[in-house]
Amino acid sequence: MxxxxxxxxxxxxxxxxxxxxxxxxxxxxxxxIGDQASVDVVLCPPFTSIAAVSSVVEGSxxxxxxxxxxxxxxxxxTGEVSAEMxxxxxxxxxxxxxxxxxxxxxxTDAFINEKVLAAFAxxxxxxxxxxxxxxxxxxxxxxxxxxxQIRGCLVDVSEKDAENLVVAYEPVWAIGTGKTATPQIAQxxxxxxxxxxxxxxxxxxxxxxxxxxxxxxxxxxxxxxxSQTDIDGGLIGGAAxxxxxxxxxxxxxxxxxxxx
Ligand code: PGA
Numbered sequence: 001m002x003x004x005x006x007x008x009x010x011x012x013x014x015x016x017x018x019x020x021x022x023x024x025x026x027x028x029x030x031x032x033i034g035d036q037a038s039v040d041v042v043l044c045p046p047f048t049s050i051a052a053v054s055s056v057v058e059g060s061x062x063x064x065x066x067x068x069x070x071x072x073x074x075x076x077x078t079g080e081v082s083a084e085m086x087x088x089x090x091x092x093x094x095x096x097x098x099x100x101x102x103x104x105x106x107x108t109d110a111f112i113n114e115k116v117l118a119a120f121a122x123x124x125x126x127x128x129x130x131x132x133x134x135x136x137x138x139x140x141x142x143x144x145x146x147x148x149q150i151r152g153c154l155v156d157v158s159e160k161d162a163e164n165l166v167v168a169y170e171p172v173w174a175i176g177t178g179k180t181a182t183p184q185i186a187q188x189x190x191x192x193x194x195x196x197x198x199x200x201x202x203x204x205x206x207x208x209x210x211x212x213x214x215x216x217x218x219x220x221x222x223x224x225x226x227s228q229t230d231i232d233g234g235l236i237g238g239a240a241x242x243x244x245x246x247x248x249x250x251x252x253x254x255x256x257x258x259x260x
Pocket of ligand 1: 012177215236237
């Protein structure tokens with residue numbers, strides 16, 4: 001297998017972990033993965049833990065990510081955080097357009113698009129989440145939904161910026177439910193996503209963009225998912241809250257990489 005793309009395994013801790021607990025978890029992850037650099041490993045703690053986790057990952061191969069940003073750089077947006085404010089903690093990535101933000105905070109593709117542009121302007125690499133609900137899947141609308149989300153969230157993104165983009169395909173029905181898309185179902189959607197990216201940015205750029213799968217990825221299904229041609233990593237929720245299960249997924253990617 002030769003994908004030419006570096007696997008990226010990111011932990012989305014969501015609204016979990018105090019700053020003390022975050023330090024413990026980040027420490028344990030770093031100890032377990034050592035200095036391996038063949039796979040990108042990213043930790044996305046809540047804002048209250050960003051400063052603490054930033055100090056822990058400094059000097060290690062593990063990268064820091066945020067879970068959200070506001071598109072403006074500063075101003076009267078009570079409760080929000082900008083890319084500009086985050087930059088002092090040296091994050092590399094930011095998760096944008098997660099289905100929980102779309103659902104509970106009514107985020108639209110147009111608003112997510114503003115955030116994507118702000119992320120690039122602030123030197124953050126967006127992990128753009130897209131995915132269909134169960135109802136949409138059952139009515140045969142998966143590809144249509146994913147197409148609309150991707151095009152709507154990537155308006156005005158340049159081909160050059162696109163190379164720093166990561167897309168996460170997260171079928172909503174698989175998030176936190178224990179139901180995982182089969183590797184074949186996931187691969188089919190990942191393949192379509194790459195076609196859409198190719199249409200937007202050209203084939204060469206599309207071949208370089210990494211597409212993660214997210215939705216109940218666990219140590220026991222990671223290998224089968226990650227071995228698919230167009231699955232270049234995982235966005236991990238529940239299993240990222242435990243150092244052992246998270247690093248087992250990282251190690252599945254490391255071992256696939258070494259087989260290439
Ligand atoms: P899960 O969450 O691994 O708990 O399903 C994934 C996500 O929401 O990013």
